[in-house]
Amino acid sequence: MNIYDIAEKSGVSVSTVSRVINGTARVREETKQKVLSVIRDTGFQPNAFAQALNFNSMGMIGVLCTNFADSYYSRVVAHLEKHLRDNNLNVTLVCPGQTIAEKKEGIRALKAKGVDAIVLIGATFLELEREFIADISATCPLFTLSYHHLDLPNVHSVCCDERGAVKDVVTKLIAAGLPRVLFVCEHIQNSNNTKYSGYRDAYEACGLPLPELLLPTGCYTAEAEPIIADFLAANADRIDAVLTGNDELAAFTLKAMHRLGISRPVVGFNNSLLSQQVIPELTSVDNRVEEMCRLTAANLVAKLQKQEVPQRTVISAELVRRESF
Amino acid sequence: MNIYDIAEKSGVSVSTVSRVINGTARVREETKQKVLSVIRDTGFQPNAFAQALNFNSMGMIGVLCTNFADSYYSRVVAHLEKHLRDNNLNVTLVCPGQTIAEKKEGIRALKAKGVDAIVLIGATFLELEREFIADISATCPLFTLSYHHLDLPNVHSVCCDERGAVKDVVTKLIAAGLPRVLFVCEHIQNSNNTKYSGYRDAYEACGLPLPELLLPTGCYTAEAEPIIADFLAANADRIDAVLTGNDELAAFTLKAMHRLGISRPVVGFNNSLLSQQVIPELTSVDNRVEEMCRLTAANLVAKLQKQEVPQRTVISAELVRRESF
DNA sequence: TTGAAAGCGGTACCAT
DNA sequence: ATGGTACCGCTTTCAA
Numbered sequence A, B: 001m002n003i004y005d006i007a008e009k010s011g012v013s014v015s016t017v018s019r020v021i022n023g024t025a026r027v028r029e030e031t032k033q034k035v036l037s038v039i040r041d042t043g044f045q046p047n048a049f050a051q052a053l054n055f056n057s058m059g060m061i062g063v064l065c066t067n068f069a070d071s072y073y074s075r076v077v078a079h080l081e082k083h084l085r086d087n088n089l090n091v092t093l094v095c096p097g098q099t100i101a102e103k104k105e106g107i108r109a110l111k112a113k114g115v116d117a118i119v120l121i122g123a124t125f126l127e128l129e130r131e132f133i134a135d136i137s138a139t140c141p142l143f144t145l146s147y148h149h150l151d152l153p154n155v156h157s158v159c160c161d162e163r164g165a166v167k168d169v170v171t172k173l174i175a176a177g178l179p180r181v182l183f184v185c186e187h188i189q190n191s192n193n194t195k196y197s198g199y200r201d202a203y204e205a206c207g208l209p210l211p212e213l214l215l216p217t218g219c220y221t222a223e224a225e226p227i228i229a230d231f232l233a234a235n236a237d238r239i240d241a242v243l244t245g246n247d248e249l250a251a252f253t254l255k256a257m258h259r260l261g262i263s264r265p266v267v268g269f270n271n272s273l274l275s276q277q278v279i280p281e282l283t284s285v286d287n288r289v290e291e292m293c294r295l296t297a298a299n300l301v302a303k304l305q306k307q308e309v310p311q312r313t314v315i316s317a318e319l320v321r322r323e324s325f
Numbered sequence C: 001t002t003g004a005a006a007g008c009g010g011t012a013c014c015a016t
Numbered sequence D: 001a002t003g004g005t006a007c008c009g010c011t012t013t014c015a016a
Helices: A003-010 A014-022 A029-042 A048-055 A071-085 A100-112 A130-137 A162-175 A190-206 A225-238 A247-260 A289-304 B003-010 B014-022 B029-042 B048-055 B071-085 B100-112 B130-137 B162-175 B190-206 B225-238 B247-260 B289-304
Strands: A060-065 A090-094 A117-121 A142-146 A155-161 A181-185 A214-216 A241-244 A266-269 A283-286 A312-316 A318-320 B060-065 B090-094 B117-121 B142-146 B155-161 B181-185 B214-216 B241-244 B266-269 B283-286 B312-316 B318-320
Touching: A003 A014, A003 A029, A014 A029, A048 B048, A060 A071, A060 A100, A071 A090, A071 A117, A071 A289, A071 B071, A071 B090, A090 A100, A090 B071, A100 A117, A100 A130, A117 A289, A130 A142, A142 A289, A155 A162, A155 A289, A162 A181, A162 A190, A162 A241, A162 A266, A162 A283, A162 A318, A181 A190, A181 A225, A181 A247, A214 A225, A225 A247, A241 A247, A247 A266, A289 A312, B003 B014, B003 B029, B014 B029, B060 B071, B060 B100, B071 B090, B071 B117, B071 B289, B090 B100, B100 B117, B100 B130, B117 B289, B130 B142, B142 B289, B155 B162, B155 B289, B162 B181, B162 B190, B162 B241, B162 B266, B162 B283, B162 B318, B181 B190, B181 B225, B181 B247, B214 B225, B225 B247, B241 B247, B247 B266, B289 B312
Parallel strands: A060 A090, A060 A117, A117 A142, A142 A155, A155 A312, A181 A214, A181 A241, A241 A266, A266 A283, B060 B090, B060 B117, B117 B142, B142 B155, B155 B312, B181 B214, B181 B241, B241 B266, B266 B283
Antiparallel strands: A090 B090, A283 A318, B283 B318
């Protein structure tokens, strides 16, 4: 069943059928109704590939998400998908491995599929060569959604000011008489590096020396618990409070403290559902995922419509206070 | 830049270029190398839409996932995407709302985009009219990944025997001297209905009357905590143990019990990361997501290669014991 | 308002 | 082994 069949059954030419389908030109009402009724009767749907070949677009957006198992990122994808679909855009999801080669391969694959734009979730792009990104963005607009900006033509970023947020919360901890804050993260890279900068900012702003309280677990979050427990056991007496790079690490921290019979204020990151599922409920930094997704989608849609789009959009994070601090 | 440009630069015809690209026929080595070098130099990539129009395929699989916030489902998507990509298939993800209309719209949209097959994650399909499913599957193979089977041509299911798993675990609880098991779920529908059947099976097999201990919270998991807490407060003295439809509900149950100063064995469902993040660690029924995804992808790939594929594939669940029981 | 026909960028059959 | 060309299904320009 193709447009020729419809044309024949309707007693008109394919041009007219195409016009009816796309509403690209005036068609006599009577003719139009006839064609529409044939389309309804036959259940005809235009071939998406032929349309794509003509329009040079499938209305498909590539989304790259390296860490999908992490509920934080799946939330991002879910919100993004919703906002894009509201604009008639579909999402092709690629979750490559963590290596640079895999990520590059994933981005190339997306481009090869002819996506209209690519969204990079998280700070993936920071590890890729500038040249590679520039090469991709030369022909395919790139949108990043993270805490960091990349200054290249045709790449647009929505950032959450995590550095500022960490500075604020650490300052609050210090002001609350808890000057020795332990920062727990997986690796001191990317996002965590930025958070740690905010941590240092706070001590500098308060005129205090930086405490030597940094714990990069060096492993996946899921495996971090014993490492955190050991560290806390050995250093409990010189830790006033704990800040973690994500809520999962904060949950493990709470658990480890519970086992050790100690108690310290803990602040997590991402304000995920988990923060309400643990005891005590977790105070957490909310980087406002939904708002970032909304802005990214809006930028993307505007870009596809050839509008001017800011290269950089920054929003601030928000501390959600619960029981743990 | 298209195949004609490459042909011209290489001094051959487009047919030859196409042969080199697709390896569909013998080409003299020398010619081949010349063409390949031109392709490399120019960075040429065949137009995905034109290829799709010819092959009537983009190598795209539609994945429908209604409940994404739930980390259980995002795990499914992640595993599925990996296994499909390993077979050169990409994933178009649609996360529609929970209403039937939205789900149908999502499935239609996927089909309209020309996906090679559609995977329905969860029991979504049970609410849709058989006729609708049959209409879709008439021209697009459907794969379901859940606890339930659907007997229609061109639809294939991978199921985890959750009913049997629940029967087993409830039987174990009864045998452990805990005959009054409360079952907590969102609604007594779909998956939960099946689980509850397993629950009844257990009592029947043990020759015990069914206790009136069913708590459908009637709300989203995230909002369930107070409801669980109230129920436990009012009924603690007639509850020996708790079984929940997912780990999140189990976490809230543990939390509520902690607040109430009571303690009962609790068994969750899905064996998610959360089960290791709470205190006490959660005993949970593992429905072996990764295995289900592997099987689904394998079936799907076989189907696209026109091989015979079983309509129904069943695997058993596994109880992962931790501290909570 | 409508139709004919030339693309869009490939693939593959049929010659040579 | 290679080239010419019809064709995939649709859109759009040009003419009528």
